Amino acid sequence: MAASKRVEEGARELSPLASLAARSAASYEPMPNGHEQVDLGLPPGELLDIHRRMLLLRRLEERIGQLYAMGEIGGFCHLYIGQEAVAVGMERATRSDDPVITAYRCHAHMVVRGVAPELVIGELLGKAEGVSGGKGGSMHMFDPARNFYGGHGIVGAQVPLGTGIAFALKYRKTDRVCVTYFGDGAISQGQVAEAFNMAALWKLPIVYVVENNQYGMGTAVDRASAVSALHKRGESFGIPGQEVDGMDPVAVERAGLTALKHARSGRGPVLLEMKTYRYRGHSMSDPALYRTREEVQKVRDERDPISRVAELLVSAGVVDADQLKAVDREIRATVMEAVAAAQAMPDADPAELMTDIYSGGS
């Protein structure tokens, strides 16, 4: 039923990046009836904000990659480089009291929520003041005060959790919406289907965002999913789905706003498929031999969200190349300071080994 609903034409033109990026932007899929298109009205200041936020994520993750290579960070570490448009676009669409939950590739989602970069880095360094006290590491970071609920290492498990968060939002009769992220690999997990069914059955306020970065570890989407148009995965449950150019932060924001409005108004879940890409390996230990250098380079050249926004800013005369360089310098400095601050934190106390198992502190 949802599959046969139709949306107004012309959504694509609304993104200022769309014309620039027309060669790679994916076409829009039907959205459910009754959605008004949100007029984003993007003054130059907003685009600058988008650019700055994405660049912070990029520089932060690059630095984390270096710290990992230097042996200062251990375990599994999954970088977000390439996917920045998704976290930034969705965050801009989301209210700060809307809870967010994702998997292990979570540094970016935390930082866009407003968690200080040094707390994230501190966690990666196993510091007492790390956002999880050094006990969680890269995959397990939480900040309930900022409505961020992790940071989960079991593929797909955060989807029922996010659905439960949405259940609580409805139970409490709030108008908040939970944004639940997962990957193209995760979408085949049975508990994701189970969660979809409950969310649709109970009309829960939730926006599911599948970050389709084309690979689950080394497996390309079409080797893992019988239908590779992942936004159709909600069809069997009547969940409206939309494909979005996940390399275009404005398209993401707009799709996010529409979807959030739908969910917030009590009409139940929406599934957004963000077509995106990760430039790095799955985790720091993955040489990514399952794809060619050329494939990665082509995306970097043609679809990189930061370059696309930068190009637009320059071509529209909002800023010039020098000003962008200055922004980059500033952000790099911010990241350096965050690293220094994190490195200066004390290590988690050995006595912490036996705390936080139960509420009493032990």
Add this chain to the structure above:
Amino acid sequence: MAASKRVEEGARELSPLASLAARSAASYEPMPNGHEQVDLGLPPGELLDIHRRMLLLRRLEERIGQLYAMGEIGGFCHLYIGQEAVAVGMERATRSDDPVITAYRCHAHMVVRGVAPELVIGELLGKAEGVSGGKGGSMHMFDPARNFYGGHGIVGAQVPLGTGIAFALKYRKTDRVCVTYFGDGAISQGQVAEAFNMAALWKLPIVYVVENNQYGMGTAVDRASAVSALHKRGESFGIPGQEVDGMDPVAVERAGLTALKHARSGRGPVLLEMKTYRYRGHSMSDPALYRTREEVQKVRDERDPISRVAELLVSAGVVDADQLKAVDREIRATVMEAVAAAQAMPDADPAELMTDIYSGGS
């Protein structure tokens, strides 16, 4: 994609029961392209066979219900009464070397496969010669020699198992197809979605049959499933689905033949939704207060598969009422003999407690 495929019109007319039953027969859903309709050509003898097989299941289950009420059978016991057209119609469509697997409501599926009723009853009585040596009981019966693989108590778990059987059939390069049954409640289980995805991805030779008897225990379909047209549950995976009047054995057989042909030819899985009904409670201990007597009576009056076939046989002049009564007497006698034979079997030996844990016998 599958959802948009169209099938030839007129399928309904092909069933001799369809006109009789037009008031209740569900309309056919699109089937995948490329299916030829199978011409069933039903000589009277075939209809008599269908009638006889369904009646055997009915009388057998009725007798099992009595034995349960008398305390001779224990544990959970789920009767098939009302659903006979599904097992019989599908069995007629299936080759005897096509493996079959189902859940705990399995007596009928075994018996249509050719397992002697006394072996089933013996199992229910905990006898040494019961089909599982008295160790499995009502829910756990297996007969690999007749290509019957259980008999499973965990809702949904048999669906990946059946998919694995299909995997083996393909691995061995056979032209056999696995028929995997499950309920309307089971269809929401995550592992069912996982299995659907793999079956579609790998084009496994499998026909999924959801016996939609309207309730999963006390829960009506639309309280458990966001989309109550269950044959659409494969859409997200590109699995063609069809709704079938599961109270019409000829419609079942025809749909089964078409689906089996599709799967046998290497084109992958099909999902058949059999709209059927159980007259008894979920298990022997369920008073079924979640529905009215009238609801049950109406189905019995209007859609009962055995009455429908009997009516057709009489109205077509194949047999008269007396002859049908004679058939019934004969079948009742068969069931009585089977019960007597089962009761005469020795109890499972106490030493059997510690055997069959591992292959060595212990």
Add this chain to the structure above:
Amino acid sequence: MREAIRDAMAEEMRRDESVFLMGEEVAEYEGAYKVSQGLLQEFGPERVVDTPITEAGFAGVGVGAAMMGLRPIVEFMTWNFAMQAIDQIVNSAAKTRYMSGGRLGLPVVFRGPNGAASQVAAQHSQDYGAWYAHVPGLKVVAPFDAADAKGLLTAAIRDPDPVVFLEHELLYGDTGQVPDGEHVAELGRARVVRPGRDVTLVSWSRGVSAVLAAAETLAGQDIEAEVIDLRTLRPLDRATVLGSVQRTHRIVCVEEGWPSCGIGAEVIATVSAEAFDALDAPPRRVSGAEVPMPYAAHLEALALPDVETVVRVAREVCYVDV
């Protein structure tokens, strides 16, 4: 006992509107075992929620709701079906407080009947006590009588940590005194249900009834058994067990589940290490047979510990006619 469990839930739902019940058939059907009778009527479908048959999914939904501060009671129709959800129970519920450095606690109760019922065979008769008791971050409760069922479930619902609450279908029909008014028992405390000086008999849940019967028989044979009901399997009340063994110098632990890596193994290993010098006889276990549960009634009876075996083993450790 059925009513005791229902009353604990109802009273906590009245007291605290963040408490709700979810699971298969809990609302309109009032529970597959009629444990939630009347709850839908009193609290409505928003707080008594029928779920699809999707254990992994709805357990995760419960844990997610707890992340937002609700206090879900997640019913599994039986614990056998919770194997599908065990990843959410262990990885999402038990570990999150620790993984978050204490920033996120999860007040969720998972409950339902555990272990063997009557002739429901292998897939419906497993005892999961040992598995859950293995896991730090979980509390595991297994009450024997109605008063404890109510007091411990009330405590579990109020507890800020995930609690696994193991009921027993064959105890649901038992009747017993339940204190009037609010009744909260303490998690983590075993109870000496019958004092004695000759041998310590330890059990929990339905095992206690076999042990009490054995103690009665033994008393007629001049052996005074001390019977301990563990009540909570994690944290284990080691002090109560060790204290008893210091007095009796002998111990037999009785469990319905499989012995390998079971609760009995833990009790015996603890006593052996920490009360070695107090022991005057080998510490012993009586347990369910190491087989998937058979269907046939007479085989099933052989697979479960019986009073005679408990008596025999107790006499053996007392070195009577051995």
Add this chain to the structure above:
Amino acid sequence: MREAIRDAMAEEMRRDESVFLMGEEVAEYEGAYKVSQGLLQEFGPERVVDTPITEAGFAGVGVGAAMMGLRPIVEFMTWNFAMQAIDQIVNSAAKTRYMSGGRLGLPVVFRGPNGAASQVAAQHSQDYGAWYAHVPGLKVVAPFDAADAKGLLTAAIRDPDPVVFLEHELLYGDTGQVPDGEHVAELGRARVVRPGRDVTLVSWSRGVSAVLAAAETLAGQDIEAEVIDLRTLRPLDRATVLGSVQRTHRIVCVEEGWPSCGIGAEVIATVSAEAFDALDAPPRRVSGAEVPMPYAAHLEALALPDVETVVRVAREVCYVDV
């Protein structure tokens, strides 16, 4: 050890065309930990099968394939993810031979790395040995060295019953002699890897390396420890352990996993009951800390048993400077 596991699979696949490997990233990626290197190339995508990330589903597919007489090797990228599939492993695989009265056996191997790796934190570091060893119908193997990895895996693949094969990521890189040609070890047999007369030290998998190091240290302190590698956790080779304790009169069991209801509990409970009179000191356990595994390297180190603790406890049970 990586190569030993690979070779066992490759040789069995050559020998028997019903053997195949399935799991996440086993084919094109050649294994997340590179255990299946070269297998896709040699055997093709029909026998080396990449699956979607659907543990419950593909474990079930493996069990179903075994129902038809294939011999699937189901790889879990790590055992942590097998919690999602544990219902299929236990209810469908372990119990079916029994439930069918012996009519249907399931020759399936489930394998992958188990327990803690390096700083991968709580959800990726659990040791599942005790859970699986609890379950009749399963055989559970946990090899320490390369030769055993090959010999035991070969035996597991040939075994007609479901086998849980627990590898250890931190052992994958270890090198060791593997006998030339076909090498099949017997399931269910422990091995005395170092004889000694003063104290029995029991472990398995990576725990053996800490224990061997401790034995070396102890030897320098005039304590001759006998080191036993259990190799198979179910069935447990009780005879070898009991025989050793009859000689040494002391036992320490060392495990990386959580102690409650662990393998150590089973070993100690067995010894206490069956070799009570032989014991000259309390039987002791050294185990992982009872916490979800922390991320920070220095906390993680504290959470795992170390050589010093093994030495200290061994000296304690020998009553040296206590």
